[in-house]
């Protein structure tokens with residue numbers, strides 16, 4: 001039995017704790033209400049679609065077809081409109097080049113309301129860093145994307161793509177359409193592991209690299225689910241749910257893997273012979289570049305920084321290209337005349353070579369225009385967010401104070417009919433040198449723009465060209481009309497329905 005004085009003190013402790021929780025909850029509510037008032041007042045001059053009293057626009061945003069809903073709002077409210085995720089998080093949603101330039105030509109920080117969800121996994125790497133530390137990292141990492149480093153990756157892209165295409169050859173033999181998305185995802189992640197750590201998933205299913213591969217796939221999926229599930233937005237609640245615990249376990253696997261690879265590489269670098277071997281290797285990987293990076297004050301990246309940057313590459317670099325390649329192949333299936341023209345071009349460039357070389361990529365003019373046109377219609381990253389560090393005044397004289405939240409709706413920007421006549425028409429010639437030179441520099445932003453643009457865009461474009469050229473040489477792609485993709489904005493632009501395509505092998509001379 002509990003003595004009465006103890007039960008008394010327990011109950012008074014309990015009372016005090018509940019009192020404290022109530023006070024903290026109350027203070028949090030006041031803070032949220034004040035913030036709401038500030039954000040709403042800031043957007044007073046921007047009319048927008050009606051909001052639900054509790055969910056704001058969240059219900060519409062979660063629905064299938066939400067992207068096209070925003071495009072229809074964009075017609076109703078030129079330039080920008082408020083967009084509320086629930087009651088307390090309100091962004092100014094923008095989709096006009098001058099508006100985009102006013103914000104994205106500056107280096108304002110990322111909106112913590114969105115990017116803080118990534119921290120548990122990718123830590124403070126380039127994507128979420130801000131201020132002088134971001135600049136220091138950006139300078140240190142930029143040499144990793146120099147074309148001398150990228151050139152040898154063509155062989156890595158080729159090797160991973162061949163594995164995927166051989167798998168497709170077997171699937172295509174069944175004569176049915178199949179979903180290409182997972183295989184593209186596997187190929188892109190495997191490629192990125194090879195370019196980051198120098199080795200990919202062995203495919204054996206039980207190695208350390210395979211566990212890492214599975215953990216990264218799981219983390220991407222869980223993070224996407226969390227973003228659209230408002231009940232999971234609070235950290236405390238999320239970590240208590242089965243999803244949240246699964247996320248933490250996968251994070252642990254990913255972090256352990258990254259830490260161990262870094263430790264092993266650092267230890268190996270102590271050995272002069274290994275150093276020589278690395279120098280003579282056919283390509284340096286990102287880890288080599290990161291470990292060799294010194295800034296002008298002779299400062300190296302700390303272990304925590306190294307891990308954050310590696311994890312950021314893995315996060316930013318595979319899902320985006322997976323989305324880009326999948327939508328591109330869908331566009332090729334939808335527009336056979338463009339597919340045919342791209343194939344003729346890459347056949348001519350390949351000639352009697354076995355595989356593509358770096359210099360070939362610059363010759364793929366029509367393919368590049370088609371990739372850009374598919375990025376326009378299906379931007380892999382459909383939205384990016386900022387929090388203003390100082391006020392901004394837009395071209396029409398309307399302004400926003402510091403602290404306001406901005407959502408750059410790349411999908412709606414790319415369908416802005418003031419910039420893109422007949423925006424729904426797939427027309428690669430929009431990207432001819434002549435046409436592109438006449439366009440606003442912030443009209444086409446698949447890789448964002450300004451100082452916080454994508455550091456990996458050359459890598460991504462090279463990968464996209466090699467992979468898609470090889471796909472077109474090996475197969476003819478056509479649609480399965482019973483299972484067309486349904487656009488679903490998650491962290492990247494996915495399809496609710498997958499990407500079911502018919503693949504017809506093209507036989508000898510198809511670049512095997």
Ligand code: HEM
Nearest residue numbers: 126127316317320321324380381384447448454455456460
């Ligand atoms: C088709 C492929 C890709 C697309 C469409 C894409 C798109 C983007 C976009 C829109 C941003 C800005 C994000 C924001 O402001 O929140 C970004 C940033 C970034 N991307 Fe990519 N990306 C792609 C591939 C890659 C690859 C392959 C890598 C690395 C290997 C990469 C690494 C990064 C990093 C580190 C940042 C943050 C840069 C900074 O803030 O300084 N991306 N990307």
